[in-house]
Amino acid sequence: MTAPLVDVGTGTPAEFEAADLEGKLALVSSDTPEDYGRWIHRREKYNFAIEAGAAGFLFRNHVPGCLPPTGDIGGRDGPRSVPGIGVSRELGARLVRHCAREDLSGTLQVDCRAEQMESGNVSGRLGPETDEMVLVTAHHDAHDIAEGARDNGAGCALVVELARMLAHIEDDLDVGVQFMTFGAEEVGLRGSRHHVEHAALDRVRAVVNCDAIGGSRDLAVHTNGFDGLPDPFERAANSLGVPVNIKPALAPHSDHWPFVRRGVPGVMAASDGSDDRGWGHTHGDTLDKLDRRNLREAAVPLAAAVLDIATGEPPATHVDPAEIERRAEREGQVLET
Ligand SMILES: [Zn+2]
Structure with missing residues (x-):
């Protein structure tokens, strides 16, 4: 045209x-x-x-x-x-x-095709067989123009690394931890939405979702307005002597969101720093862009925070989904139905 x-x-x-x-x-x-x-x-x-x-x-x-x-x-x-x-x-x-x-x-001349594709979610579990559990998640799909190393290979690597670290202290966990990577996040959070539609959400103590992570050494944690949810991350930051930037506003664009939308305490753990995606969503999102030190620096406080969430009392309680709607309205977020 x-x-x-x-x-x-x-x-x-x-x-x-x-x-x-x-x-x-x-x-x-x-x-x-x-x-x-x-x-x-x-x-x-x-x-x-x-x-x-x-x-x-x-x-x-x-x-x-x-x-x-x-x-x-x-x-x-x-x-x-x-x-x-x-x-x-x-x-x-x-x-x-x-x-x-x-x-x-x-x-404007657009040459593209839309095809029917299949995707799936991957799941593993550590800790005691409790009714309640903590979810640690990321998405393994990317755009088909690149490897998707930063968005979100890095997040998946962190999920696996957290599982590896927590496996050493599995007996310290009071509730089970489920590690999941979702498919089809980039086309409307489809993998996590599917899971939320079929899972017993009242059993989910909290969701820690890794996305837009690995781009810097410091963590930003989006806590979606849940009281108490910043605490385990602040405790981890204090005990390890590393910064963590708590962002309390709603972050409705990754796989924690279908949970949060239903009132389940959920965070998105991301990299702190500039808000741009860098190479994310471009042909340049390839493995050479990742920095192992950044991943290590993200993994340690995250593992400490997940351990904290999975021991003792829950840091935050579930809220009525209507409360999430009200938060969205206050923040000027138009939520898709
Ligand atoms: Zn992503």
Whole structure:
């Protein structure tokens, strides 16, 4: 298709409101302005573009040298009708320059296919055969353009490493720990959603999900507003003398989310530092990008925190799912049903 190209900046709701996009191509950056208060996910920007009547969506990377980004923008039933593509920061910058100077039209030609695929979840268990259990999770799928080393081979490596470490002190666990890697996270959290639909959630003490991890030496732990849930991570950080950045806001974009949505205490353990994905979601997300020291530095406090969660009293209690809805509303998160 050929249509006028409109620069919508970083794609905040205000920027979309100010733009006339009916039948046009929306060009949006992958970053979020600091004063917005929370990160805006690609899928939200795509949805804003559709609501504004855009005919196409161009997602430009804001990270220099890190290639065109990809990522799911489909609905529950597969791809939606408005095509979307990723462009590199460098090409994006050129398009932005031209948009500022002249009325620019773009021709968008998308050659792709959507196929029926199969996926699966992998599970193992340590510790006593208790009714209650702690879940340690990551996702093993990636985008088919690269190995997915950072997103999320690193998280899977950490799940296996935590199992290896905790196996040495299995007798110290008061409740069982289930280690899982989910499939099909990148296309709508399908593996974890499937598990949540079939699991006895009242038996899950807490979920510790590893994603966007291994990119720096320090941990950021998203605790989704659960009182008490930061405690085991803070205790681990204090006893080991390492920093951990507790982020209490909802983080609705990885496999802990289907659990949290149902009121189960869940965290996403990620790398602290910049909010960009780096090589994640690009052709460059390959094994050579991982740093063993980063993984080791993440594994040690995480293992200590999981041991803490799996001993003694639970750090946090389950909440009514309606409470999660209220938190989302307060934070301006539009939750998909
Ligand atoms: Zn991921």
